[in-house]
Amino acid sequence: MHNNNLKDEVIRISGASPIKCMKCGKCSATCPSFNDMEIAPHMFVDMVVKGRIEELMASNATAHCLSCFACVERCPRGVEPANIIEAIRVIKLRKSGSVQLTPAQIASVIDTEIPQQALVSAFRKFRK
Amino acid sequence: MLKIGVFVCWCGSNIAATVDIDQVVAAAKLQPGVVMATGYQYMCSENGQSLMRKAVEEYKLDGVVICACSPRMHEATFRKNAQRVGLNPFMVEIANIREHCSWIHKDKEQGTIKAIALANAAIAKVSLNAPLISGESSVTKRALVIGGGIAGLQTALDIAEAGFEVDVVERQATIGGNMAKIDKTFPTLDCAACILTPKMVDAASHENIELITYSEVESVKGFVGSFKATIRKKARYVNEKTCTGCGLCMSKCPSKKSKNEFNLGLDNRTSIFIPFAQAIPNVAVIDPQSCIKLTRDKCGLCQSVCEVKAIDFTMQDEIIEREYGAIVVATGFKPIEVDAFDELGYTQNKDVITSLELERLMNAAGPTGGKLVKVSDGSHPTDITFIQCVGSRDCTSRGKEYCSKICCMYTCKHAMLIRDKYPDINVNVFYIDVRTPGKNYDEFYRRAVEDFGVNYIKGQVGKVYAEDGKLIVQGSDLITNEQIFIKSDMVVLASAIEPDPSAKKVASMLTASIDTNNFLTEAHAKLRPVESPTAGIFLSGVCQGPKDIPETVAQAGAAASKVIGLLVKNKLVTSPCIATTDELLCSGCSNCFNICPYGAIGYEDKLINDHGIRETRRIAVVNPALCQGCGACSVACPSGAMDLLGYTNKQIMAEVDAICKR
């Protein structure tokens, strides 16, 4: 499944250059969520190059990226995998509008100590 | 007005089939200055050439136009032919009516019209030609080699063998360069010292070679055939001629805490020292930074024990000035600093080392006597992990965008040597690609895997950290798609190599160009790979780009042959098609100077007689030995003071004029 429109959108939204990837795998070597992601960061990059965006969107891997920038920091080619993953997450969100965490559910997960940032990230970044 | 003769070649039917020769001849005769025109079947044949010679003599021609094939084919032939009858070769112009006309057009009428236009353009140009005479410049029969590593030594030896004198200037106290630090060489695994040290001895003992060590070239002036170099010979504080290299001074020196550069700081040395056992010259040198006598005016123990009284604390730097006909750059490389790759823990863990450090650890003459031990505690390692491409193929600010070329092979060598000597050690290698083009290279890599059991992992390492007395190497294995954690005792980083920092300074001194990575640029990647675009400057070894030892030696020999080819000449003939200044027009604005890629334009304050006004003006002067005739300067010059002989503004405009006339 190739979708070049979606691919262009990913590149535009992320501002990243997946084509610069030389397939060394350093992003996946350094990723703290590697074992939680069914599609690893290096595969994200390669699949974007190949235009396989729908598959990436169907995967739940995006929800496990911590946006910790370890892959961005250590990538020798300046590819910025985290930005690519985020772009897919954003596109997914804009396309479906469904949310992972609904306001009604909040009461069940919230505790008094949760900092605001964690809630914001849960709503905005990870709601799908 | 010139008397011009026009010869139109049929080239059998190659031209004659599409171009009406008679019409071209008839049209040429109508052009101003043309006193004769004729057609002939094959102008390049001996008969054709003699036809031209006869006509030159009979009609007293002072310009000739040949309408024939491409000038790239026979321009030289016809110019030589003109010379045989005393006509200046640059009074011959070619109109290309074959490749640019008859061969591409089918319509004879169109072909003929175009051939006439091309002939007219050549006639217009030749009528503005002036006889040009090639210049000559002398050649100093001595070469300078900058850098005394394997590249510089090989070049020097080859030049010296051909009978020319060579000076090798080496910045360090000994020649030998990086290769002297290496233990074994791939793919044959012979010991580096066994092949390098005999060459060092040969160079030292060769009657045509002078080794100027512990010295740097400070400035170079002049041009091909006659360079003048200023060399600073730094004070060693030890008389090179009297020191016997006995080493007594070293055993007495109380200052023993300086890092031993030769062993990359893995052990310490004294303040007075001989860099390594086979150093050439085998003479001590004093490190002025740590010497107690030189820093605090105490001690002086070495001086008192030296039996030949070679030590002189008052020694000063010495300036040597020499003339050379050719200069070879062989400044070599250094591994990059890997501190910036701190996820790999080089600055945080002693047992994370670079490949060159591993060479010293495995070298029998190294700090451990060749016994491979952990740097941290001297114990025997059981697991070693290699990481390739540290800083190579890296387009971020901390690395180099290019492939360092040698790391795949030396990592393979290291892995193999370790497995051979210590079969109990497990060796893992993280790689992105294994690049082994070269004779017996891939076989070598396969042997490491198949015969020596080295474990290659396709992937990269994200983090190296210490835990439970081991180094944990966290990496990816792209084949199994896993994130893996390998426990290791040592981690070896295959750091990228970069040009020696001196290369940039040397290049600008020589007006030789360098690329964005500070490698020196060759004149042509395929046709002139060992020459710099600046005439008389040659390139040897890694200063031009990453190379292994076999390639370096081959290139060093090639550079030497180019130098010999230059030095063997008594005079250099310079092309007369060069830029020239009209001194009355030049205003000295420097536009031409700024644009010249060869540093061929300089400025002189000249006394000018401008229609009776005598005054000193700043005038651009073209050095005919350096100018290559590209003409960029003539366009940069707004007043038209700078022009290109053979392709003057007026000549080209005359061609334009002839072609555009309807």
Place this chain on the structure above:
Amino acid sequence: MQGLEKKIKDRAIELLESGKVDGIIGWEKGQFIYDPTPAVFTKETGLDNFCYNNFCGANLSKYLVGKITSDKKYAVLLKPCDTYSMNQLITEHRVNRDNIYIIGVGCEGHLDVEKIKRNGISGITGVSVDGENVNVGTIYGESTIAKSDVLLGKCEVCRGNAHKISDELIGEELQTPEASDRFEMVNKLEAMTAEERFAFWKGELSRCIRCNACRNACPACTCRVCVFDNGRSGIDSKANASEFEEQMFHIIRAFHVSARCTDCGECSRVCPENIPLHLLNRKYVKDINEFYGEYQAGEEADQRNPLVNFGDKDIDPTVISDKEGN
């Protein structure tokens, strides 16, 4: 302004008397207040006729070019915008810096007498700038006019009151006029169709009488012999045989000064036919800024100009040839 004139004059006399300089290059009173001309003042001539008023728009830096081989030392009065030209001349070795003493003089913008006259004011006897307005004294009485309406074209796009090079400053506290976008007209032309542009230029350039005033005033045109006067250049022409040659003269002239032109506006100021020649130079300035990065000729001495430089990722000329639209 009159206070400033006095200050400059006093200083000039002091410099001449002390022998620090042999001559002062400045402005001399003309017949009217609005026609001062560049002049050299020496001990012999004295400074009685010296003037510095709101009509001293002329850029004096070029007057040093002829003095390059002289062993005399000259002081020159430069307004802020003139100092760019001075830097460019130093870069190109067309003046001898050692023999020049640069006095940076303050500037509040210079006026175009033609514009004043076009506003129906004649018989001008004096002017004074009062903030945004100009009070013009005439034989018929005083009138007031907005300064922005009567500035010289080059002052409308003033680059501020900083002198880029000077040995001393006098009156630098004067406020230079507020600048408008200097590329406004270039942009407007670019937005036209090719036919409109052609018509525009044909209309303008057909008035050219090849008087060479632009060439003579231009501080970048300092060739000993102009290429159009050089018999070996292949394009020499004493007078135009055709309109094409006019076009060619102006294109080549603009090209030769491109990347060296400081956009001082002298070409248009001196043109007797009021051809907006600066719009040619400014097009080059704009293109260079857009294609190769911001560059101001004469910002400092010894800059390497963009036409004797290159980048390996420069835009290709085909981008222009294949450009969409007109």
Place this chain on the structure above:
Amino acid sequence: MQEVKEFKPNIVAFCCNWCSYAGADLAGSSRLSYPADVKIIRVPCSGRVNPMFILKAFEKGADGVIICGCHPGDCHYNTGNFYARRRMTLLYSMLDYMGIEKGRTRVEWVSAAEGAKFSNVMNKFCGDIKELGECVKLGDIRCKD
């Protein structure tokens, strides 16, 4: 009866000696045809082409001028075509600014191995010029009315 004559444009091509002139030679020896309207002038380097030459050609009646040089980075003289690239970009932009059809001027990079490219470039350029027709703007004003 008056015959309508087919418009034959006059095209000047400046080719650098080391790449494009050799490329044109290769086009010839490979018999790759292009219109006879193209006439080549040999220059050592594209950096030798003075904007004056181009204007001169138009003055003398050329309908199109094309400059061919080594690919950027491959210049025989290292940097000549880099300078040419800047000069021509600015000159063409100026011609366009003066309302002269920008299609009449062109720069193409053709290596010694690109005989086919040379022929294609010339075919296309001739086609473009034919479409533009005679160089009227510069042609007509050659004489005062």
Place this chain on the structure above:
Amino acid sequence: MIYSYYPGCTLKTKAKELDIYARRSLEALGIQMEELADWQCCGGVYPMAKDEIATKLSSVRTLNQAKELGRPLITLCSACHHVLTLVNHDMKNDSNIRNKANDYSKFDTPYKGETEVIHFLQLLRDVVGFDNLKAKVTNPLKGRKIGAYYGCLLLRPSAKLAFDSPENPTIMEDFIKAIGATPVVYPFRNECCGGYIAVTDKGQATKNVDRIIDSAKYKGCDELVTACPLCMYNVSGNASEGKDISIKYFTELLAEALGVK
């Protein structure tokens, strides 16, 4: 010099300690700081998508306020510092974001990233100086083995944050030394705790936290310090049973050492 201070929402509610002790300490150190009058939430999470403008606006407004006062802006919370710095970087370098954000905001003069955003730790390092700080410590925390926990937000992406070496940072260790305690360097001090998924995937967060605590304990840390409310929440609340370790805000230790706790 007076500095503008940006506390951020969390410091007013869940992370009051981080805020209070910072104010007290600065007073003791003689540095003047004024809370920005009309600050807004930074947005909580940096919107990485290049076309998300609206979610960056609250940061832009805060930054513009600081610019109008002409003072550097001091941040304390790692997350706020991360967001404000990255948005500021965009406003400076990304013309598309800059133009659009300014179109929305209609400030008197467009905001172009002029404000200097400084983290409290940088203030201690570069303005106060750790040597001076050491001299002012009245109650040195002798004998305490403290591990610095940087997390991810403060360090990465280093090209834009330019805070400290992203792989081998030293600023917090130097800080710990200055207040008289013993810093313990451990490898996972710059790895992510998983704060952003703390609500949606506790399991994954726990894994991350455990690894960090293991690493710290192995190297001999008795306690950890942090500048981040997310890390604080995650490390103190989401570790596995029995893995827990004491974690404090660095300002609390600072106040303690300065005797103003």
